[in-house]
């Protein structure tokens with residue numbers, strides 16, 4: 001960028017990633033902190049590409065009827081763009097309209113990346129989780145980054161500049177109370193605040209040695225490392241447990257089949273499946289983090305047919321396919337496979353490997369609608385149709401949306 005350029009833009013659509021779309025002289029401009037329907041003054045931040053530019057809202061000229069005061073003043077458009085805290089990029093939008101925009105992103109992703117124009121996608125709504133009416137107070141895990149002077153804070157939106165803040169409104173009360181926003185951590189890179197279901201909130205400074213915490217879902221306890229993966233929203237684990245249980249078609253479920261929980265963490269979704277279908281359920285939870293699978297083995301111990309394996313899914317499943325005999329193949333054809341991959345999705349290699357096993361049904365839990373849509377497109381090529389889809393607002397005031405899709409063999 002030679003010099004800072006500002007333009008008045010009419011914002012028309014929402015794009016994946018929490019940014020809005022405007023057009024100027026026929027060129028697409030992705031604009032942050034705006035809402036479709038608004039006219040804004042925006043500063044161009046990237047104009048090196050032919051096909052699109054990027055811009056940040058500097059001033060709202062004609063606000064949307066859905067604009068509200070930002071739930072986090074540290075992220076407000078009233079601040080200079082480079083000083084706005086990141087992680088609440090929808091906080092200036094009414095909560096119900098955030099969900100409408102997320103719905104549009106899910107539907108649009110399915111149309112563009114899965115080439116899917118189906119009533120199942122059209123009927124999807126983004127369901128709210130229990131919690132505060134204003135969508136704050138749900139985060140049980142927060143990472144603060146530390147700047148060169150030792151001061152902790154969130155990164156600014158779209159950069160690694162640490163922003164000093166006085167509050168963390170998306171976090172639970174206990175996490176807010178425990179957050180050391182005035183302390184100094186010279187020489188550290190980050191500080192995590194983690195609230196487990198029992199034992200209050202704790203600080204994890206830098207690469208501190210992990211200790212064991214307990215999470216509770218319904219009347220079931222899960223043990224895990226405080227540095228390990230657990231769903232972030234206070235109600236997320238319960239919501240996904242129920243959603244996965246409901247996404248499985250009982251008529252296609254076989255307790256004795258070689259059922260799988262891929263990207264299984266500490267066994268949350270394997271437990272959901274086994275709870276739904278009873279003590280005889282066979283299911284293997286596969287996860288790359290050996291500490292997590294160690295905990296998963298213990299968390300799943302009460303089900304005789306449940307176990308946990310350590311491995312990268314792409315290799316583990318290739319190995320399974322390579323060594324399966326006719327009996328194993330029949331058990332895999334009868335199987336239900338649950339997968340909950342990271343943001344990048346399962347990808348071609350894993351989708352092809354699962355498709356090759358020809359399981360009866362697949363339940364795909366996704367935190368990225370574009371990655372999900374790409375994988376649904378790949379599954380369609382392997383003979384699987386989308387038969388159910390739900391979306392959940394697991395991350396209010398951010399652009400993130402979680403989806404649970406059921407795919408059934410044709």
Ligand SMILES: C[S@@+](CC[C@H](N)C(=O)[O-])C[C@H]1O[C@@H](n2cnc3c(N)ncnc32)[C@H](O)[C@@H]1O
Nearest residue numbers: 229263264265268287288289312313340341342
């Ligand atoms: C979105 S989390 C889901 C965990 C679990 N299903 C839950 O809800 O608690 C994704 C998990 O996949 C694991 N993971 C990431 N890439 C992996 C890979 N290639 N193979 C196996 N596990 C992987 C991560 O360590 C993480 O535990």
